[in-house]
Amino acid sequence: MARTPWLTILGVGENGPEGLSPASHAALASAEIVMGPSRHLSLLPDLVAESIVWPVPFADGLPVLMRFRGCRVVVLASGDPFWFGAGSVIARELDRDEWQAIPGPSTFSLAASRLGWPLEQVVCLGLHAAPLTRLRPHLAPGTKAIVLLRDGAAVRELGHYLADLGFGDSQLAVLEALGGPRERGTRLVAHQVDTQDFQHPVAVALECAGTGQALPRCSGIADEFFESDGQITKRPIRALALSALAPKPGELLWDIGGGSGSIGIEWLLADPTTSAISIEPRADRAARIRVNADRLGVDRLRVIHAAAPEALQALPLPQAVFVGGGLSAALLEHLAHLPRGTRLVAHAVTLESEALLAEWQARLGGDLMKIALARAVPLGSKRAWDAAYPVVQWSVTL
Incomplete structure (x- = not known):
């Protein structure tokens, strides 16, 4: 016989008891404790x-x-507790038969109903406790998004953020206290946010517009998106590496020798459910990886300032590994013992590291490929090819 849940997670709106269902009223009437x-x-x-x-x-x-x-x-909890709400945080602490939920209309649903937007085509983000940079991967002319913000001051921060990226012409609908007697909607342009004050609770529906640069949705975005001291897997090579790494939903990547973090960041941009750990032995580069990840909207990248293979011992096991720096026999020996099915991609530039990859490819198989790129550059009044150092790529599924 199933236990009666002792906890009810109840979604409430701004109109108080008028918006509660009979089940919600019954839960409140029988409660001994109400927290919120x-x-x-x-x-x-x-x-x-x-x-x-x-x-x-x-x-x-x-x-x-x-x-x-x-x-x-x-x-x-506000509205639907399981859509950027407190519900999932509470539920994961309990057994499934200990709790029940009675959701109300979400802020996203209320906002879409006010604007006439098809919610399935709208980016929905809870940024009341998260950085505005999580918007970055979605910013492109024509994109519609509804974001939850912590307070009125965050509306101004959002407007400034959009303007700084070249999207100051975005149309904003600032929606306060949706569903209650204090409900108010204000339409303005992102670069005009300093002209008004707004009160919590607040959501903003935005239609992105402007000349800002959108992040491409393919592997190998332009090098200019990353801060770098020159230690970066260049765009064409990065595209080939990510193609070999083949990110899939829910997978974890180890990015060893992170440099600028470009491989780990693009892995995370591939799907919102992916995760990545960047291991970088130089403190300045580890700090730069953190800056790049935060600015490009993937603050979930974990950055470890340490050397491999020593730093790998306590990490969760990955589904894919990229070695862009710090290649050694000891590192490959460690990686060779990862679980069957792990995808490994390693790059080499020097003759010594190339020989190491050739040796391990002979032992474990996989594909060994030399990538030689050259760009056309001016040579007097004409042009000639300027060749980059060739890169040897070894990719293998253990």
Whole structure:
């Protein structure tokens, strides 16, 4: 016989009890404890249950909640608790039969219904506790997005961010307190955000416009997108490397000898569910990788300032590995013991590292390819080929 859940995660809107379903009213009526932000608690009528304000930061409220395990508890959250809300954070702490959820309309749904936008064609992001740079991969003329922001000041930050990237002509619909008596919608252009004040809770629907540079959706984006001291896998070589690495949803990459971080960053740009760890022994380059990742909207890149193979011991096992620097026999010996099916791609430029890859290709198989590129450059009044150092690429599935 199934247990009755002791916890109800309840989505509430800005119109308080008027927007609650009969099931929501029943959950509140039977609750012994109601926890939530003070704003949500203030939207509800007087309760028989004890009211507890969820503390800030959010993580501090989890141990408080767990102290009431076994009581009848309702936790209040905005709209749909499982769409950029608190629901998933709470649920992962509990067994599935311990909780139930009663969602309300999400802010995204309310915003789309006000604007007449087809929600399945809109980028939806929760940036109330995340950097604005997560918008970067999506910014292109014509893109529509709805973003949740922490407060009114963040609206100004968003406008400045868009303008700095060349998208200051983007049309913004600033939506405050959607679904409640304080609801207000304001339309303006991104570079005009300093002309008004906005109040929490706030969402912004934007139609991207301007002359800013969109991030291509292919492997091998321009080198100019990355800060670099010259230690970077150049665009054509990077495209070939990522083709061999073949990122798939949910997979983890080790990027060894990260340099500028270009391989790991493009791996993450391939799919929002991918993850990557960049291992770089030089502190200045590790810091630069962090800057590049944050600026290009993939702050989920984990950067480790250390040398391989020593730094690899405690890391989660990857599905793919790229070696762009620090190639050695000891490193390849370590990587050869990764689980069957791991994809390994390594690059070599020097004769010594090329010989090392040739030796390991003979031992483990895979493809060995020499990539020689040359660009046309002026030579007096004519042109000639300027050849780059050839790169040897070894790719193998263990």
